Amino acid sequence: MSDTAELEPIGKREKTKAANRAAILVAARRVFAQLGYEAATVRDIIRGTELASGTFYNYFRSKEEVFEALADDSARRFRPILRLARAHARGFEDYLHSAFIAYFRFIAEENEDEGRPIDERRPHVRSDTPEMITVYQEVRQSLEDAIAHGDAPDVDADYLAHACIGIAQELGPAMLRRSPPDIDNAAAFATGLILKGLEGAPRKK
Amino acid sequence: MSDTAELEPIGKREKTKAANRAAILVAARRVFAQLGYEAATVRDIIRGTELASGTFYNYFRSKEEVFEALADDSARRFRPILRLARAHARGFEDYLHSAFIAYFRFIAEENEDEGRPIDERRPHVRSDTPEMITVYQEVRQSLEDAIAHGDAPDVDADYLAHACIGIAQELGPAMLRRSPPDIDNAAAFATGLILKGLEGAPRKK
DNA sequence: CCACAAAAATGACGTGCCGTCAATTTCTGT
DNA sequence: ACAGAAATTGACGGCACGTCATTTTTGTGG
Numbered sequence: 001m002s003d004t005a006e007l008e009p010i011g012k013r014e015k016t017k018a019a020n021r022a023a024i025l026v027a028a029r030r031v032f033a034q035l036g037y038e039a040a041t042v043r044d045i046i047r048g049t050e051l052a053s054g055t056f057y058n059y060f061r062s063k064e065e066v067f068e069a070l071a072d073d074s075a076r077r078f079r080p081i082l083r084l085a086r087a088h089a090r091g092f093e094d095y096l097h098s099a100f101i102a103y104f105r106f107i108a109e110e111n112e113d114e115g116r117p118i119d120e121r122r123p124h125v126r127s128d129t130p131e132m133i134t135v136y137q138e139v140r141q142s143l144e145d146a147i148a149h150g151d152a153p154d155v156d157a158d159y160l161a162h163a164c165i166g167i168a169q170e171l172g173p174a175m176l177r178r179s180p181p182d183i184d185n186a187a188a189f190a191t192g193l194i195l196k197g198l199e200g201a202p203r204k205k
Numbered sequence: 206m207s208d209t210a211e212l213e214p215i216g217k218r219e220k221t222k223a224a225n226r227a228a229i230l231v232a233a234r235r236v237f238a239q240l241g242y243e244a245a246t247v248r249d250i251i252r253g254t255e256l257a258s259g260t261f262y263n264y265f266r267s268k269e270e271v272f273e274a275l276a277d278d279s280a281r282r283f284r285p286i287l288r289l290a291r292a293h294a295r296g297f298e299d300y301l302h303s304a305f306i307a308y309f310r311f312i313a314e315e316n317e318d319e320g321r322p323i324d325e326r327r328p329h330v331r332s333d334t335p336e337m338i339t340v341y342q343e344v345r346q347s348l349e350d351a352i353a354h355g356d357a358p359d360v361d362a363d364y365l366a367h368a369c370i371g372i373a374q375e376l377g378p379a380m381l382r383r384s385p386p387d388i389d390n391a392a393a394f395a396t397g398l399i400l401k402g403l404e405g406a407p408r409k410k
Numbered sequence: 411c412c413a414c415a416a417a418a419a420t421g422a423c424g425t426g427c428c429g430t431c432a433a434t435t436t437c438t439g440t
Numbered sequence: 441a442c443a444g445a446a447a448t449t450g451a452c453g454g455c456a457c458g459t460c461a462t463t464t465t466t467g468t469g470g
Contacts, residue, residue, distance in 0.1 A: 166375030
């Protein structure tokens, strides 16, 4: 039995490998949040674990790489959420709204219980980063499908996807700055703006 | 005459100081463009001038600071352009369109004749950077005025300003990637989207 | 025109971080 | 239990940073 007990092929070796990688990521997330990306050093990160400095380099090539792994993690967790929104949506307008809600909730969760202003926390998240590119592709695919099905006008899907992402990225921090986080209004604003422009955006108050 | 000839109070001292600072900025712009922000070193920059390594620190405290000075320069050159667009605009719609055109032209000029892909060239330009905040304020003021004058619906000016900036920031690289740079279409797309939403955005082809 | 003080430039130096690597410990299969 | 593979360790060389005592340049008053 003992050899079949472990359904996943996990010996002690693989297990500590996964655990170490996870420990580094956890420590890195905390250190980046506390010190900011620039000030954080690889040694700061490794000090938050039980490992020695050299071991860091068995798992990541550099500070840059561990940061990107964190960002990739975020994207990997977000993509299924986006797909779910798409699967459940009744029509294009509903999809857009759900997607914005989902995104704003997601970053609200990611940013709570961290110790420094949002602005300094995600120093390198740009739209041309690998993890953001996959989100872009997801969004663009949805928009293209909507256009193909006649649910949306035949506009430039590349530009539209970028516009959606740009709105989301800028509205995100702006709505987090309000207390409590203004998730629903921001999502309504974004959706209204895209669907009908200024006339479709909610009036103030 | 000689003491009144120099209307600006510029002795040799002040002159070389200004020249040195300018030389460092020029060299820094080139080095950042060639190597990218991360790889560039203060010594790389100073090597592009006639100065010694220590002299750099008479003018800037760090690599970060010289980079920010470059970014501030960009913002300082862009703001009057934005104001001009506002002064010349006939109505709100015209202002929006001119502003997008101006922005896209500006970054197209900034990005030509530099030696590496756009994506890696402006590594730290985020919307929460000091120079971007002044642009945000400029945009927001214009939007608030338009709303006050009844030229635009009474929507949340903060969100609207962020949405405009987000669209501009994402559409910028996207339109630069096309050859030739797709300035006019991108501006039309952005303007149409904001004014009337998807219905107002240009149809493809 | 000179001498003297203030300002700026210089580059060698101390410090700290990075990433490597030979030695050591831990694990796996037989 | 043992041999070989895999992973960990921390000391080390190298590099970039930013400082500072020294030297050079500039401005000023006699």
